[in-house]
Amino acid sequence: MNRCIDAGREGCPCALAEAGNCLVCSRLSGGTCDDCSWQGTCIYTLFEQNGRRIIRERQNRLLPIHEIRAYGPDFSVFVLKADKGFCQKARTAGAFVFVKPPEDHDWFGAPVSVLKSEPERGLVHLAVCACGPKTRRILQESESLSVRGVYYSALSGQGGLLTDPEETFVFAKGVAIAPLRNYLDGGSRYRRQLRNLHLFADLAKTGMDFFRDYFGDLEAGSLEVRDFAREGLCSLDRLDHLEAQCLGRSRINVFALTSPYYADQIQRAVGEEKTILRPTEGNMCCGEGICGACTYNDKNGNVIRRCKSRA
Numbered sequence: 467m468n469r470c471i472d473a474g475r476e477g478c479p480c481a482l483a484e485a486g487n488c489l490v491c492s493r494l495s496g497g498t499c500d501d502c503s504w505q506g507t508c509i510y511t512l513f514e515q516n517g518r519r520i521i522r523e524r525q526n527r528l529l530p531i532h533e534i535r536a537y538g539p540d541f542s543v544f545v546l547k548a549d550k551g552f553c554q555k556a557r558t559a560g561a562f563v564f565v566k567p568p569e570d571h572d573w574f575g576a577p578v579s580v581l582k583s584e585p586e587r588g589l590v591h592l593a594v595c596a597c598g599p600k601t602r603r604i605l606q607e608s609e610s611l612s613v614r615g616v617y618y619s620a621l622s623g624q625g626g627l628l629t630d631p632e633e634t635f636v637f638a639k640g641v642a643i644a645p646l647r648n649y650l651d652g653g654s655r656y657r658r659q660l661r662n663l664h665l666f667a668d669l670a671k672t673g674m675d676f677f678r679d680y681f682g683d684l685e686a687g688s689l690e691v692r693d694f695a696r697e698g699l700c701s702l703d704r705l706d707h708l709e710a711q712c713l714g715r716s717r718i719n720v721f722a723l724t725s726p727y728y729a730d731q732i733q734r735a736v737g738e739e740k741t742i743l744r745p746t747e748g749n750m751c752c753g754e755g756i757c758g759a760c761t762y763n764d765k766n767g768n769v770i771r772r773c774k775s776r777a
C-alpha cells in the first residue's frame with residue numbers, strides 16, 4: 467500500500483491509473499478490491515467520480531525570477547515568486563520540480579531539488595549547477611522560468627530515518643546539499659531527525675558564500691568542510707566511530723547528500739543493513755511513472771518506477 471509516493475496527494479489518481487497501472491489500487495490495475503489495504507480515500511471511487519480521467523495533473527507554471535544569486539559562472543540560485551500553496555508543498559523533504567526555459571519543449575525540463583521555500587514571502591529558491599544542456603539553458607534565463615511540480619521523490623530512505631536519533635551524520639557534496647534546508651525549515655517533525663548533527667561538507671563546486679547564505683545558521687561546531695576526493699569523507703577516527711555505532715545498532719541517522727559514488731562508499735562504511743538517506747538514483751524525466759527513464763527491475767522482476775517510489 468505504500469508503493470506510491472503520490473497516493474492520496476493532489477493529482478491522484480494520476481496518468482498511471484488512466485493507463486491501468488495504478489501502483490496502489492488493484493481494481494485500477496485489473497484486479498479486485500479483495501486485497502486492498504489502502505487506508506486513504508478510495509482511489510477507484512475518485513477515478514470513477516471524475517469520469518475515469520486524471521483529476522488534476524501537474525502543469526507547467528510560469529514563475530517570475532525575483533532574484534538570481536550567481537555564485538560562479540556555472541552555479542546560480544534562482545529565487546522565484548510563487549503562490550503560498552505552491553511554496554508550502556515545496557517545503558517538504560525530498561521535494562523537487564522540473565524546470566525549463568519558458569519557450570523550450572517539455573523534454574528540456576530538468577529535475578531540480580527545492581533548496582529553500584518561503585511560503586510567507588511567496589518565494590522558492592532553486593540551485594542550478596551547469597552539468598548538461600538542460601541546466602546550461604536554465605542558467606541563461608533572467609526573466610522567468612517554467613516550473614512543473616511539486617514532486618516528492620528526490621530522496622530515498624526517508625522511511626528508514628529515526629525520529630529520535632542519538633546522533634546524525636550528514637555527508638554533503640556540492641549542490642546535492644540542497645534538500646537539507648527543508649529538513650531544517652520543515653518544523654520539529656524533520657528537525658528532530660537531525661539531532662546532534664555532524665555535517666561533513668565538500669564545498670568545492672558551490673563555494674563558501676553559498677554555504678553561508680543557506681546554511682550559515684548551523685552551529686560551527688557541527689560542521690567540517692572537507693575535500694572528499696583528497697581528504698576522504700571524514701577523519702578515520704570519525705569513520706571508526708560511525709562504523710562502531712552502526713555495528714552496535716546505535717540510534718543514528720545517516721544522510722548521504724552526494725553523488726552515487728560517495729553515497730555507495732558511505733553505505734559500505736555503515737553496512738548494507740543500515741538504511742541511509744540518499745538522492746534517488748535514476749534519470750528523472752517525466753516524474754509521472756510514464757516515460758520509463760527512471761525504472762529498474764527488482765530481484766523479482768517487477769518494474770520499479772523510482773519517481774513514484776516511496777522508499
Ligand code: FES
Binds near residue numbers: 751753760774
Ligand atoms: S521519470 Fe518517467 S517513469 Fe519515472
